[in-house]
Amino acid sequence: MGGTTGDEALVLAEHWLERARPDRALDALSRVTGEEAVSRRAFRIRALAHHLADEDQAAVDIARSGLTVHGPDTGLLGVLAQSLADLGRTAEAERACLDGLALDPQHVWLLCTYAKLCAFAGQHDKARQLLDRAAAEEPEARAVVHTRAVLAIARGDQDEAQRVVAAMLAADPDDAGAHALRGLAATHRGDATTAYAGFRAAAAGNPQNRHVVEAARKLKVANHWLLRPLRPFQRFSAFQVWITVVLIQFGLRAVGLGMVAFPLALAWLAFCAYSWIAPPVVRLLFRKGLLR
């Protein structure tokens, strides 16, 4: 009888994981007792729940305990690799990926995780080959499509990133992950409007994710009309804007238009002062609830 209850609780925990509710999954898991509480399946669910709840260090510890108790396991190694990657511990994450792929060289999740790690280190060719291998196994898998978009962003291939994300959104307009990828691609283009639209939709669909909610909140501030004049600093780097202004000044003086150059320089200084003062003031007003 106790076993059946434990099994039901595990099924419930998996149900919550699939609905991106790690808090409820852990809650369900806390009701599992005895042998089942330390089973391979329980370790997998617990580690993944902590990873999805953004508690990566806990996920690493649990996955490693599970591996000690139950031996090599692609599922636990997958969560371990992903959590280590999120913690920025690339070398350890690679080790976990390779340990898992030695057990199952076609493991889609591990191949995708490893592909992202390689892309983040600038190894784009290897990343593409790993993704191709995962796609050959399961071309329509969410992890494959998601990784395809992230790899395109990492290569700076904005067209490919936009194409992949558009296809994801065409398949499911409410896909929170696709909206977040749309936002991520847009921030790397310096397009604050699309970035905010993407992250706002993603945060609405996935309010549990701290990174998404934080990005949406900050981009909302960056999109306020008081900060619109600062758009050039988002689209181009601050240095590029500065050097353009300096070149214009040089040019005006060179052709004997010093009279025009001086007021322009003053206006530029005023604009710079605005760019330093306005963002913290607008952020403060948002915090106090005076702007929304």
Next chain:
Amino acid sequence: MTSDSLGTGRDYRAAGPFPAPRWSVLTPVRQTAAVTSTDPLLQPTLQQTGRGPAPWRLSSQGYVAFFGGSLAGTAVAVANALRLGLPRRTVLGVAAIGAAGLAATAALALVVGGAELGLLRLVPVAAYLGQARLQRDRNRAFVLRGGRHASLLGVGIAAVLGLGLLEVVAIDAMVEAVR
């Protein structure tokens, strides 16, 4: 080149959690003992990644080049290329652009007659744009994986004052010697 100021939402973790695997129920447990793979694609290539100090923002390096000249700008760019873990060939490329910039500055100084400010500022800025281009790809990956840039303020000011002055003095001495 995309913005450094739009610093938020550029970390891949903001793209939501990676789609959860279905193995928790579906994948059968594999009990094979871990073996080292002979597959060429599954050999470790990331064991040296992420060690050492964090790189600097690319745009910050532009100010060092503008105020400090080719020598200061190149020193910072080469150090940053190493921090980004760029391959040796690319680091040499960054250094070569700097050397070309320095040679162009010296040649211009001979024509103009001294390391005067103004026209000569354009050379290190042009060199910087080339050097930043070589670092752009790896810098984007660094930001995407959630990396936080280090501050260039202290090192940058030291480079501008130390190497910038050295460059001006050396070029002025060279112009004097030629005269």
